[in-house]
Amino acid sequence: MLDMKYLRNNFDEVKSKLQNRGEDLSDLDKFGDLDSRRRELIAETEELKAKRNEVSKEISVLKREKKDADHMIKEMREVGERVKELDNELKEVEEQLETMLLSIPNIPHESVPVGEDEDDNMEARQWGDLPDFGFEAKPHWDLATELDILDFERASKVTGSRFVFYKGLGARLERALLNFMMDLHADEHGYQEMLPPYMVNRTAMTGTGQLPKFEEDAFRIADWDYFLVPTAEVPVTNYHREEILDAADLPKKYVAFSASFRSEAGSAGRDTRGLIRQHQFNKVELVQFCKPEESYDVLEELTANAEKVLQLLKLPYRVMSMCTGDLGFTAAKKYDIEVWLPSYNTYREISSCSNFEDFQARRAGIRFRREEKGKPEYVHTLNGSGLAIGRTVSAILENYQQENGSVIVPEVLRPYMGGKEVIK
């Protein structure tokens, strides 16, 4: 959510920056009228309330002295009715304003390339050499099915499409990766480990920006108004909702493992095979809360923390800086880390690292105090996958495959795999 005062004072500038995102901004022009009507109503209603408070005190004095106060009571009854009318109108105006503000995307950072879609994203860097197989490489779903370590067919019987059973060394590989990633971020990168709830309420989903605009992307629990988490970002960021943090405790760094649930509305027919696009997948998520002046350094740090996983796994990747048209709703700046997938003959997103600045913090009321008597300020929030585990499994299977259909286990994972060196 944007700062109302900032929007009021810099309306044209904000509007033109948001236009680079290519989103529908037709609501934005209503802001001026709603905002000034709101302030009018507040002034009027508060003046009446001040009067009512004052006269009520006088009434109490008169009553105590057993004097007549009927005319004052009658007058205040009318004032009370007027206050109620104004308050109702105010409430309506504020609801409209709130609805509008919650639907306005974040302002892109000045370093974000201006562009329309993914073709305009800019490559920030590349790491590792692409594998050179002396044979025809297989896609991970064929490899895994032949090795009997993933079972998509039975998952569709038990649940439906876009679900999977991991079996045997497949399950073991997933679990090894989860432990490897958690250990790396907790022990080496200084993040505090967390296992969050897999369901969150509507307020939490609104706090991080999934709602109100993107409800169709989430799974909602019938009768509960709870949502399956689309990412651990939601529970972990909302962990500090409506809190004022100590400046001395910043930056706060959390690494959380959770399953992630996405309805993938609108992606029918895309990535229908394999692990790439499932309704449920495991992910290790990095989340940071920091002071505003630090957040762009933190974004680089957090992205580097995620890259480290791929470097240790020796998987080739590149880092893309998302352009204004591909930023998503909430981010001010975003890097996607894309891993090389031989079956696609291209890089595919395996992590997304974003700086939200104070966009989420304002929605979720997450603030900090610089000094004891200081005014609270909004923190900046950031997060990034470190990494999506299912996609990491597919990258390992494809990049480490051998001609006979077996798969070498990356060295760093072997301690987590009971010393196993090959999946065959």
Added chain:
RNA sequence: GGAGAAGUACCCAAGUGGCUGUAAGGGGGCGCACUCGAAAUGCGCUAGGGCGGGCAACCGUCGCGUGAGUUCGAAUCUCACCUUCUCCGCCA
């Protein structure tokens, strides 16, 4: 799921419609005095925050779990909801 109890400021806690209730009192914290220093003691300060107005000092308004309602006036009365706790049932 059934029956009960509770939610007041950093913590504990008093407060059943106006009476310094302008949210008491205590703890903790901070400051000052005493002291070479400290302890002890004494004195003082200690809601925070949102919103509106103002260049500011400041003024106003809303805050006693949340939201509605009754009333000239609500922490206090009414209703709904949330959370926590106790007992019973069920359960990994």
